[in-house]
Amino acid sequence: MKTAFSIRVYKQYFNFASSHFMLFKDGTREPLHGHNYRVQVKGNAPELDDDMVFDFLNIKPIVRRICDSLDHKLLIPKNNPNLVIEDRENNYNIVCVDKSVFSIPKTDVLMLPIENTSAERIAAYIANELHAAVLAEYKFEFNELEIEVEETPGQAAVYTLFKE
Template identity: 35%
Template sequence: MKVNLDGIHSNLRFSAAHMVIGHESCGKIHGHSYIVDVEVEGKRSGKFGFVIDFKVLKNITRKICKSLDHRLLIPVDSPDLEITYQDDKTVEFTILGELEYKIPKSDVVLLPIISTTAESLSIYITDVIVNELEDTSTLEYIEVQVNEGIGQGASYHKQLNE
């Protein structure tokens, strides 16, 4: 059985700035109003026969969205980005060996991904949700779609148990 969270109606959203390093037009800092949809398939279990408790799944996903909201998303695993300095107040980084940025640390999120595309964000959010769930033993898969606005996004499907 499948359960779904529709990001628009469940208020699973965040607005953030990012750049796709090296891309002709998306390589400049720009932003999106992201919407996150979640689908989980699994067996009904427990006292209430839930596949997964909607409240638990929504709370985890909202927490992730809140952590990304109104921030500049920095892909620290990018081979084209080097963090040159950071302390409690500032992050300094260089892109493609020449573009230098110095930004207040409170304005950025350093993400363990190679890019901040919808594709990479969907993988990141999926993995965080799975790590936050107490028990995934009855779940077959989770799929997270990150939309960069209505009608355009990327999905990641992660098999859990078969």
């Protein structure tokens, strides 16, 4: 019989307020808008180390740091082929297929290495950032790392990262 243990972490401060716009396959986009996102983390391990999957005291500051990095930013998917991102002196000029142009101060923008700014893609981004930080800081990998990103109450996306 196969077994696994899990931890689930969701603190009130696992949140961020960000703006974004989704880009659709046909090149159209939705209007710029924002959400008050909330994040939950679940990590699985096949066995316990010192009677714990992973210490809550160690994971909470990492998740908070990731959420803080996303907070009060315009999230731009730098890997989206329907965007042209021009790096100007103090601004990014972001040109969409529909010819709309956003000129935003660089300090207000976070360029994410994702294809779109859907809750699903943001959850994947957070999972990869958390995985890398836990591995670098604690030399630990979860068998499965599940990230839930809630855009509005009752509406969330979940991404699961599996250990290879």
